[in-house]
Amino acid sequence: xxxxxxxxxxxxxxxxxxxxxxxxxFTRPLPSLLTGAAIVTSMLLLSFAARFIPIGSAYAIWVxxxxxGAAILGIWLFGENLSPARGFFLLLLVGSxxxxxxxxxx
Numbered sequence: 001x002x003x004x005x006x007x008x009x010x011x012x013x014x015x016x017x018x019x020x021x022x023x024x025x026f027t028r029p030l031p032s033l034l035t036g037a038a039i040v041t042s043m044l045l046l047s048f049a050a051r052f053i054p055i056g057s058a059y060a061i062w063v064x065x066x067x068x069g070a071a072i073l074g075i076w077l078f079g080e081n082l083s084p085a086r087g088f089f090l091l092l093l094v095g096s097x098x099x100x101x102x103x104x105x106x
Contacts, residue, residue, distance in 0.1 A: 002052035003101070009045035010065025012038045017070040018077070057104040064097040 019035030026032045042062075050058040071090055074080040 002049045005045050006049035006053060006058055006061060007065065009042045009049060010062045011069065012042035012045065013062060013066030014069030014073065016042060017066055018073050021078070054104055057100045061097050061100050064093055064100075068093050068097070 016035050016038035019031055019038060022028065022031040023035050024031075026035075046058065046062050049062075053061075068090055071080075071086075075082045
């Protein structure tokens, strides 16, 4: 259950990272409210998951999900560049996330 909660926390991190783009420096009320709610919820879920998963693994996986998701959505939503090198390193990041999960001992 802790792993599922950690994945949801990571997906919420993707949401708030992308949401920051829409807040316009927190000057737009609705995107700012939704982004703030995603930040708080993501952190609460991470803190819960870290009670059962080693913090080093939990935090790295949370950040990895957020970074990977934000990069992919940046490419898709905002037309950011997907060079072969960037794609390679995103794949390495996904591999690292999977490796941490498999070696965390929980």
